[in-house]
Amino acid sequence: ELKVEQNPLFLSMQEGKNYTIYCNYSTTSDRLYWYRQDPGKSLESLFVLLSNGAVKQEGRLMASLDTKARLSTLHITAAVHDLSATYFCAVVPSGYSTLTFGKGTMLLVSP
Amino acid sequence: EAGVAQSPRYKIIEKRQSVAFWCNPISGHATLYWYQQILGQGPKLLIQFQNNGVVDDSQLPKDRFSAERLKGVDSTLKIQPAKLEDSAVYLCASSLGSYLSGYGYTFGSGTRLTVV
Known part of the structure; x- marks a missing residue:
């Protein structure tokens, strides 16, 4: 059974600081996704990582994938309040097409 | 492009x-896909359809949950009878599942179910 573990589960940080969210998974995977969810809202796609060494950046967020270590990171640079949300990583196991989600990281950015 | 539509938004x-x-x-x-998201957790897959056929329903509690996708388009998810632990947001997602589409999944806004 595929396990997807995120840490930390809760992150409180100050504006302007940098931090990294980690996503470990337990089986081989073709694809890894990062989603953002605001309270009471649905899931917004942030990144799709398709290969080992893939790196994608959008604004203050950068995601990377190491398939050999079965690890993805979401790095936040110079956090701002608008980034406050819950971030999920989700993995598609090799040979399948369904997403398995981690428990999410609740990010709170305060002045 | 229109998104994934779900209704109702709320149900008690x-x-x-x-x-x-x-x-x-x-x-x-x-x-x-139908996913169940319990408060404070990540979404959990309930069932996957490919056109109107079921691909994976291994995590669907079949004694009370059922789903269908007639004509390979719209889908309904039913719970009968509901239990308190079914309180959750039920998310529907769809995918083209190809390289050309970027392997993207699009989620609907969800239905928030409260069982009292």
Whole structure:
């Protein structure tokens, strides 16, 4: 059974600081996704990582994938309040097409 | 491009009652998913359809949950009878599932179910 573990589960940080969210998974995977969810809202796609060494950046967020270590990171640079949300990583196991989600990281950015 | 449509947005029912949710995926998306998201957790797959056939329903509690996708487009998810632990947001997602589409999944806004 595929396990997807995120840490930390809760992150409180100050504006302007940098931090990294980690996503470990337990089986081989073709694809890894990062989603953002605001309270009471649905899931917004942030990144799709398709290969080992893939790196994608959008604004203050950068995601990377190491398939050999079965690890993805979401790095936040110079956090701002608008980034406050819950971030999920989700993995598609090799040979399948369904997403398995981690428990999410609740990010709170305060002045 | 229109998104994944779900209704209703909210539903409150008493335990042992029945409830149904509806989903209309993005046009042309052959694959449709239902996820259950309990408060404070990540979404968990309930069922996956490819066109109107079931691909994976291994995590669907079949004694009370049922789902169908007639004509390979719209889908309904039903719970009968509901239990308190069914309180959750039910998310529908669809996917084209190809390189050309970037392997993207699009989620609907969800139906928030409260069982009292």
